[in-house]
Amino acid sequence: xxxxxxxxxxxxxxxxxxxxxxxxxxxxxxxxxxxxxxxxxxxxxxxxxxxxxxxxxxxxxxxxxxxxxxxxxxxxxxxxxxxxxxxxxxxxxxxxxxxxxxxxxxxxxxxxxxxxxxxxxxxxxxxxxxxxxxxxxxxxxxxxxxxxxxxxxxxxxxxxxxxxxxxxxxxxxxxxxxxxxxxxxxxxxxxxxxxxxxxxxxxxxxxxxxxxxxxxxxxxxxxxxxxxxxxxxxxxxxxxxxxxxxxxxxxxxxxxxxxxxxxxxxxxxxxxxxxxxxxxxxxxxxxxxxxxxxxxxxxxxxxxxxxxxxxxxxxxxxxxxxxxxxxxxxxxxxxxxxxxxxxxxxxxxxxxxxxxx
Numbered sequence: 001x002x003x004x005x006x007x008x009x010x011x012x013x014x015x016x017x018x019x020x021x022x023x024x025x026x027x028x029x030x031x032x033x034x035x036x037x038x039x040x041x042x043x044x045x046x047x048x049x050x051x052x053x054x055x056x057x058x059x060x061x062x063x064x065x066x067x068x069x070x071x072x073x074x075x076x077x078x079x080x081x082x083x084x085x086x087x088x089x090x091x092x093x094x095x096x097x098x099x100x101x102x103x104x105x106x107x108x109x110x111x112x113x114x115x116x117x118x119x120x121x122x123x124x125x126x127x128x129x130x131x132x133x134x135x136x137x138x139x140x141x142x143x144x145x146x147x148x149x150x151x152x153x154x155x156x157x158x159x160x161x162x163x164x165x166x167x168x169x170x171x172x173x174x175x176x177x178x179x180x181x182x183x184x185x186x187x188x189x190x191x192x193x194x195x196x197x198x199x200x201x202x203x204x205x206x207x208x209x210x211x212x213x214x215x216x217x218x219x220x221x222x223x224x225x226x227x228x229x230x231x232x233x234x235x236x237x238x239x240x241x242x243x244x245x246x247x248x249x250x251x252x253x254x255x256x257x258x259x260x261x262x263x264x265x266x267x268x269x270x271x272x273x274x275x276x277x278x279x280x281x282x283x284x285x286x287x288x289x290x291x292x293x294x295x296x297x298x299x300x301x302x303x304x305x306x307x308x309x310x311x312x313x314x315x316x317x318x319x320x321x322x323x324x325x326x327x328x329x330x331x332x333x334x335x336x337x338x339x340x341x342x343x344x345x346x347x348x349x350x351x352x353x354x355x356x357x
Contacts, residue, residue, distance in 0.1 A: 008313065008314025008315070008316060008317065009314075010171060010208070010350065010353065010354070011346070011347075011350050012314035012315050012316055013171070013208055013310075013311045013312075013314050013315075014168050014171075014311070014346050014349050014350050014353060015310075015314070015315035015342075015343065015346035016310035016311055016312075016313055016314045016315040016316075016317070016318055017164065017167075017168050017204065017307045017308075017310045017311040017346075017349075018094075018168075018307075018310070018315075018342050018345055018346045018349070019306075019310050019315055019318050019322070019323055019326065019342060020284070020288075020305075020306030020307050020308070020309050020310025020311070020318065020322075021090070021091065021094060021164055021303045021304070021306050021307040021310065022085045022091055022303070022306070022326055022330065022342065023288065023302075023306050023310075023318070023322040023323070023326065024288050024291070024292070024299075024301075024302030024303045024304070024305050024306025024307070024309075025085070025088050025090045025091055025299045025300075025302055025303035025306070026057060026077050026082065026085060026086060026299075026302075026326075027057055027058060027077075027288055027289075027292050027298075027299075027302045027306075028291075028292040028297075028298030028299035028300070028301060028302030028303070029071055029073055029074070029077045029086060029088060029298070029299040030058050030070045030071050030073070030074035030077050030078060031045070031058070031070065031071070031292070031295075031298050032071055032297065032298050032299040032300075033069070033071065033263075034263025034264070034295055034296040034297060034298070035263055036069050037069075037295060037298065038295050039248075039251065039293060039294060039295040042292070042293050042295060042298075043293060045058075045061065045062070045066050046058075046059070046293075048062040048063060048066070049061070049062040053289065054289040054292075054293065055285055055289065055321070056079050056321045056322075057077065057078055057079040057082060057321070057322075057325070058074075058077070058078050058079065059078060059079055060078050060079075060080070060081075061074075073086050079321075079325075082325035082326070083325070083327055083329075084326060084327045084329035084330070084331060085326055085329065085330050085331055085342075086331060087125075087331040087332060087333055087338075088299060089125060089126070089127060089130075089161070089333075090161050090299055090300050090303040091303070091330060091332060092121070092125065092332050092333050092334050093161055093162040094162075094164050094165050094345075095330070095332050095334045095337050095340070095345065096116060096117070096120060096121060096162075096334050097162060097164070097165035097166065097184065098165050098345060098348060098349060098352075099116065099120065099334065099337075100112070100113060100116050100165075100184075101165065101169060101352050102348065102352065103116070104116075105357075106169075106180065106357035107357070108180075108183065109183065110143040110144070110183050110184070110186055110187050111142070111143060113143075113183070113184050113187050114133075114137050114142075114143060114146065114187055117130075117133075117134060117137070117187075118134075118137060118138075119335070120334050120335045120336070121134075121333070121334060121335075122333050122335075123135075123138075125333040127158070128153040128156050128158055128264065129147070129151055129153035129154060129156050129158045129159070129188040129189055129193065130158050130188050132146075132149075132150060132151035132152075132153060132188070133146040133147060133151065133187055133188035135150075136149050136150070136151070143186060143187050144186050144187075144190075146187055146188065147186055147187060147188050147189055147190055148190060151188070153193075153264075154188075154189050154190040154191065154193050155189065155190065155191050155192045155193040155196075155265060155266055155267075156189075156193060156262075156264045156265055156266060157193075157196065157264055157265070157266050157269050157297050157300050158188060158189065158193070159181075159184070159185035159188060159189040159193050159194060159196060159197035159266075160193075160196035160197050160199075160200045160266055160269070160270065160300070160304065161300045161303065161304065162181075162184055162185070162197060163177075163181040163184070163185075163196075163197045163198075163200040163201040163204070163304075164200070164201070164204055164303075164304070164307045165349065166178075166180040166181045166184070166201040166204075166205075167181075167200070167201045167202070167203065167204025167205040167207070167307075167311075168204060168205075168307075168311070168349050168353060169349060169352040169353045170201075170205050170353070170357070171205060171208035171209065171353055172205060172206070172208050172209040173205055174201075174202035174203075174205045174206045174219050174220060174222070174223055175202070175223055176205070176357060177201035177202050177204065177205035178198035178199070178201050178202040178205075178223035178224075179198075180201065181197040181198050181200070181201035181202075182194055182197065182198050184197065185197035185198070191228075192228060192229055192230045192265075192266050192267055193266050195224040195225065195228050195230045195231070195266070196230060196266035196267075196270055198223050198224055199220050199221070199223065199224050199230065199234075199270065200220075200270075200304055202219065202220040202222070202223040203216055203217060203219075203220035203308060204304075204307055204308055204311060206219035206220055207308045207311040207312050208311055212282065213277050213278065213280075213281070213282050213308065213312060214238070214278060216308070217234070217238065217274060217277065217278070218238075221234060221235065229267055230266060230267050230270060233254065233257070233258060233267050233268075233270070233271050234270060234271060234274050236253075236254060236257070236271075237250060237254055237271050237274045237275050237278070238274065238278065240253060240254070241275065241278040241279065247275060247279040247290060250275050250279075251271075251272065251275055251294055254268070254271045254275070255268065258271065263295075263296045263297060264296075264297050268296055269296050269297050269300065269301055272291060272294035272295065272296050272301050273291055273294075273301045273304055273305055275290070275291075275294060276288075276290040276291025276292075276294055276301065276305045277291070277305060277308060277309075280305070280309065282309070282312055282313070283309075284306075284309045284310070284312075284313050284317070284318060284319060284322070285319055285322070287305050287306075287308075287309040288302055288305055288306055288309065288322070291305035315346070326342060328341050328342050328343055329341065329342065330342055330345065
């Protein structure tokens with residue numbers, strides 16, 4: 001008798017995407033500071049705690065030195081201490097995007113995105129490009145000037161982390177997902193910052209129907225300009241993986257080629273994410289572990305990798321060590337959503353996905 005798990009249905013895949021995003025975010029959050037927590041330092045931490053290979057949330061720090069440089073939220077994010085998700089912008093924006101689509105529908109405008117920010121999102125829970133855009137909004141500027149005026153973060157990762165809901169609600173429609181993500185992204189980003197959001201939305205959309213994760217990545221590359229630095233860098237990662245180069249050497253190669261962009265820029269982070277997905281090879285735990293061990297913006301990359309991996313396997317196949325500590329509960333700074341159930345967010349997302357644009 002076959003014991004093969006049946007293919008997850010759409011509801012299970014969407015729920016898996018939410019679980020994966022939140023679990024990946026929680027995994028990466030304690031070490032989210034790329035100039036401190038390099039790939040090498042993360043692995044030293046794990047070796048000292050006897051946690052390599054990484055198959056669960058981060059262990060408690062084994063030394064006072066490690067403890068001193070973790071993010072202050074680490075006590076709510078390490079194994080054995082997790083009771084529901086921590087509040088984080090990587091999850092807040094997924095919730096806000098869901099609220100946006102419920103209120104304004106798939107034809108929303110960038111101006112409607114900005115209005116919802118002002119209504120639902122506390123200013124002090126925004127960062128980098130989003131904070132610059134928020135400040136510009138309160139000073140009376142309108143999109144797309146909100147993205148360009150006094151904003152040195154236009155190509156950073158903020159728009160990419162807002163893209164998931166556009167992929168979840170347009171399953172199997174990468175171009176449609178990318179179009180929605182672009183309208184959201186141009187409020188705060190330009191260039192590769194916008195392309196990163198389009199790519200992530202298309203990737204998550206394609207993950208619902210692609211035969212392999214590499215096929216999903218190929219599909220996602222089709223929605224951004226092939227000549228962009230983002231597309232060229234991600235193609236480089238895919239070529240190195242295809243050549244048989246080990247994960248560590250692929251990341252070292254691309255890190256050298258993107259040096260100088262900084263640890264929150266879209267391009268190097270999307271490269272780490274792509275490597276995690278390819279070398280994770282549709283294994284949920286391995287994908288999250290490799291992506292976060294890759295360093296840079298660890299909680300954001302872990303969240304997006306988890307979203308893709310969760311969509312691929314479905315909620316029923318998300319391993320218990322990742323799912324159970326979340327207690328089906330989300331903490332959020334988005335007004336009206338703190339304490340919401342993950343399952344309820346997934347049900348609301350499913351209603352949108354099945355209603356069609």
